[in-house]
Amino acid sequence: MRRALLLGTVFVLSSSLPSLAASDYEVQQLREMIEQMRSELQQVKEENRKLREEIRSIKGRATSFKTAGAPSFKSKSGKSVDFYGYFKIDAAYSDSKAVGKDFILWALPETTNSNDDDFNLTFKHSRFGFDIKTKESDYDILGKIELDFYRTETNDIENTDPNKQVVRVRRAFVELKKDSWSVLAGLEWMLLTQLYPHLSNFPSGAFMGNIGYRIPQIRLTKWIETESGKITLQAAIDREFGQTTTPWYDTGSDSGLPDFQGRVVYDTSVNDAKIHFGLIGHVGKEQIDLADGGDKNLDTYSYGFEYKLGYGRFELSGKIWKGRNLDGWYTGGVAQGVLYVYDDGYFDTKYVTVDPNNGSKIKVANAKEIDAQGGWIELTTRISPKLIWRIGAGIDDPDNDDLKYNGQYVEGARLKNTMYYTNAFYKLTPSIGLMGEYLRVKTDYSTTDGTVNRYQGSILYFF
Incomplete structure (x- = not known):
């Protein structure tokens, strides 16, 4: 059958070839x-x-490229290690003398080299760190170490030789998280200063209205989700730091007790507004040795309220606080926490063993704590994805009566310290940032007040 069809097809095509023929x-x-x-x-x-x-x-x-958020490398034991940080170069001009050069803490009285200006250029604010992350037995484990260049090798306020800088540990801790709990142990920011003002001037408002710094601690955190928001409960025991004259003696550790800190925070949102407010506080003791062979306990405590309100491009944040004996790492009272009365009649807010007036050896006969109160406020405006502008103010106000002995002020007593600032941060590229800041600090004294205006420009390279 197929053969017949094939022959038929050939016959038909053959008969039609003349009509299909084409030229060469x-x-x-x-x-x-x-x-x-x-x-x-x-x-x-x-x-x-x-x-x-x-x-x-x-x-x-593909595996040789690092994507955003991917670990920089692996540790010997296979842990993910993130290397991060930034270079920050700061140029600053101050029109009057102040305590500090790379950063300022308070202005000196106008009687001290009045209107004596200053220019400074530094890299010390640069920092780098490592995050070591892993997950084991349902625990998210983070180990962090972060360093910068603000360590000094002398008893001066700052070591100004740029060729002799050494690194300083900023943060070093391990944290375990599971479900809604976490435990942190090591050097980390106090619970008092989880919310802080954003200044290019390094200490972020220390002794100008913002209290708290970094301190060794063991911290417990619990998060509670609610229908309307989230509650954060935090408690910590910290190493109590006091006054010292030798490496083996400290009035904080001499008390035999740690510092206790607490924080309760509530975060929620109403329509398009984000709301954050919290309560903060701490309590602790110091112990000083007296000239008569006894000792005296000194209280330190604080309590305060923090808040942050965000809506659209705007964010308003701040903190108000009140406390006692807040010098040192608590960064309050304009670095005045205790008034010491010595056995030769000399009195000061400094803990010393030699009378600066005559060079004789002295011991503490009595002491009393200095109360203080203060706070700060800051408005942030995100003008564009690349440009952020901030304006703020702060105040640290010791109780002036606590700075007196027998009706006379301590020599050089700082009665109040106030800051006003504005700054702008512009992200030139994803890695390069430019920042400019104006900071005005006014410090009240029992004699002549001091004021300093500081203009600072910075370039940052994030990595």
């Missing part, structure tokens, strides 16, 4: 077109082959 010229054109199409098809195949090889090559190299 037309046949040649068809052949050339076919050859051209064959050549173009071969080129397409070759391009496809090269493209496939390139894709395979890219896939093969």
Whole structure:
């Protein structure tokens, strides 16, 4: 049957060949077109082959590229290690003398080299750190160490030789998280200062209205989710730091007790507004040795309220506080926590063993704590994804009566310290940031007050 059909088809085609016949010229054109199409098809195949090889090559190299958020490298034990930080170069001009050069803490009285200006250029604010992360037995484990260059090797306020800088540990802790709990142990920011003002001037408002710094601690955190928001409960025991004159004696550790800190925070949102408010506080003791062979306990405590309100491009944040004996790492009372009365009649807010007036050795006969109160407020405006502008103010106000003995002020007593500032941060590229800041600090004294205006420009390279 198939053979018959084939013969029939050949007969029909043969009978129609005269009508389908083409000239030699037309046949040649068809052949050339076919050859051209064959050549173009071969080129397409070759391009496809090269493209496939390139894709395979890219896939093969993919593991060597670090994506955003991916670990920088692995530790010897296989832990993910993130290397992070930034370079920050600061140039600053101050029109009057102040305590500090790389950063300022308070202005000196105008009687001390009045209107004596100062220029400074430093890299010390640069920092780098490592996050070591892993997950074991349902625990998220984080180990962190972060360093900068603000360590000094002398008893001066700052070591100004740029060629002799050494690194300083800022943060060093391990944290375990599971479900809604976490435990942190090591050097980390106090619970008092989880919310802080954003200044280019390094100490972030220390002794100008913002209390708290970094301190060794063991901290417990509990998060509670509610229908309307989240509650954060935090408690910590910290190493109590007091006054010292020798490496082996400290009035804080001499008390035999740690410092206790607490924080309760509530975060929620109403329509498009984000709301954050919390209560903070601490309590602790110091112990000083007296000239009569006894000792005396000194209280330290604080309590305060923090808040942050965000809506659209705007954010208002701040803190108000009140406390006692807040010098040192508590960064309150304009660095005045205790008034010491010595056995030769000399009195000061400094803990010393030698009378600066005559060079004789002295011991503490009595002491009393200095109360203080203060706070800060800051408005942040996100003008664009690249530009942020801030304006703020702060005040640290010791109880002036506590700075007196027998009706007379301590020499050089700082009665109040106030700051006003504004700054802008512009992200030039994803890695380069530019920052400019104006800071005005006014310090009240029992004699002549002091005021300093500081203009600071910074360039940052994030990595």
